[in-house]
Amino acid sequence: MTSTIKDALGWRKKFGVLAPSTNTIVEPDFHAMAVPGVTSHMSRIHIRNQDLSSDEKMVRLLKEMGDEILFAIDRVMTAGVDYLIMAMSAETIWEGFEGNRTFVKRIEDYAGIEVASCASACKAALEAFKINKIAVITPYQPVADERISRFFNDIGVEVVRLKGLRCPTAISIAEVSEDALRKYLQKLDGDDIECIVQMGTNLSAIRLADEAERWLGKPIIAINAATWWYALRYNDIQDRVYGCGRLLREF
Template structure:
């Protein structure tokens, strides 16, 4: 028997306990008959002040993520969505594919990841050279560059905002993000990509595509788009970028 509200699909969404942007973003992009059910990865120490702290936060996530998957599976969800992006870029293509295999092993379900969603979106747009905005320290940016290089894209410029804590990522203002997009843009760039699911970029990316005249891929929009399309849901969503509006 179908769920009363999720008569099409139930998505299990894994997010860090510190993340305050993914959940409202996914609700904003909701389509009839599809529901998102959040399971939080406990972050005990949210310090991101340097490369070592960034690595330590990811180590916490690797310990806790299986528990988050197990909890949301009790809701009998149909599909998994990773609501954090850094771990999906870590280790390049091999790291991403290993992450996907782990989620499938723990849940038995397919999963949408931010890294793979960006890969699909960039291929769809025919982009080759990209500018990237992240909230990360240098080590995070290095892993983003590694992933994109390995799948055939050139990162022409990258702007890491070096947010000091996990919660602070959500405090980055629209003006700061707008300036970051301008910094990584250029005539030598085919598309812009934003990583970091706790950055609030979905609405701004939709606007920026008009004044920059090129694709601007907000990671939460791309991940939600991948999740919908992977499940045969073709509904268009407006105000969240070209991916959800046109493809």
């Protein structure tokens, strides 16, 4: 018989969040977007060397995370979570959309529960807005930016422009200021795009995206807002969240 006893705070859902140990943005972002009865519980993927200053070093970091992701799952599952969120965008888009399917299946088979990936969230968000042409901003090196463009091509979305910030370390991603991001968004905008997508869960953008939608007049999809939205809606939680962009407010 299924127990009717519920967690005192997570009485609707308890989300386990898998994020790099260097990430200082996604946890407070998720807390800022919290809705009643849904809690998020961070499990950190150990990053031993945070150097991202070249294509080779970024590829190395992603490869080294393979087993560490499973260790992070082991830890967070002890909290009795109902659902997982993979709060790292590069890992989920690296091998295109089919690669995302493979990644999600690997995590779900290991954990025994379902998982939201940033790649799945991006696809769902763009479909909600019926978007076909975008600009993208990332904190990454060229090797990751090329993979991101390929991923969007896989799902039938054209990347018209892309700005990679070339952040030298994993921690430095969180040090990109709102003023700097605002200028990049303005440069990326144009009549030839319908939306701007921000990748990189350690890049702080949910509040700026909400603001930028008003002065650019188009959707700005911040990856943390999209992933949180996807996790909520996948679990049939329809609460609207304000101050983080149109996606959570309207869909």
